[in-house]
Amino acid sequence: MKNYSDVIGIDVSKLTLDAHIHNRVVHRVFSNTPKGYKALLSWTETYLKEQVYFFCFENTGHYSTNLSVYLSENDLDYVEESPLAINRSSGVVRGKTDKLDSAMIARYAWLYKEELVLSSPKEQDIQELGRLLSFRDQLVRDRTGKMSSLKEMQTLLSSPSTDDCCNIIKKTIHYLTKQIIALENHIKNLMSKDESLQKNYELLNTLKGVGLVLSCQLLYHTSNFKRFDSWRQFSSYCGVAPFEHSSGTSIHRKNRIHHIGDRKMKTLLTLASVSAIQCDQELKQYYNKKVSEGKPKMVAINNVRNKILSRAFAVVKRGTPYVVLQKFVA
Structure with a gap:
């Protein structure tokens, strides 16, 4: 990122925006409307005129979408961060108000400004x-x-x-x-x-177990496969990627998926895996092989979930539909 001199932390709620300029230690409340966004920029320029700064706020779904679009249209740098990442980095916090939250967001953005990546709104x-x-x-x-x-x-x-x-x-x-x-x-x-959306949608539907809902959710969460570089990154985002758990010479546990992830995507992938095992001979054989190796059924299901994700990214990257191998054709 640029060599920023300050950061504005914003706590976004349904009706209001609580803004806090980190180094100036000033706070003000604005309405979560286009009029409020304009007042926010005017207030910011009052304190940070001719300085390089950026905005940081939590991703709160529909509440923060309009703000991100407005900042992008005005060519202003901003970071839309996960609420969990901010909360985990805040340490021990006593009390909770919107004013305190905006200051905490500003502090987080200032401390991690070298690691943060600027955001942009979805198409x-x-x-x-x-x-x-x-x-x-x-x-x-x-x-x-x-x-x-x-x-x-x-x-x-x-x-x-x-x-x-x-x-x-x-x-x-x-x-x-x-x-x-x-x-x-x-x-x-x-x-x-949209030609690109339609093409990728048709490619995804060539996969066994993948239907309208899962295809559309994949397109939405990956921003039409532009947000993630690989299926492994997206697997981690969904919460189906296994991670190692070990420490020293005494703690060596089995690899497990992390509880943090997108629950909706995890559920849809589970349903798709169960369906794919019934109608895809290759995945059925793969699932049975994992079970015969002594793996619990849910671990085998998770392996199938990752198989589906790898196939989804592969067909989109190649631009060709999925073709069943000849040996698996009945």
């Missing part, structure tokens, strides 16, 4: 894809809840009121299903408008 189509996937997840959760309620209702003794409730829930489930299908079609139409 508009990728952002839109993420919003659609998030809304689809919400609809699926709602439908699952209604299906559970229906199952409970059907265990009760039959009565006019119970039957009416069941019919209402069935209609709700049917309506949610239609909305999910419509949203999935919207997602497909979005990708069809």
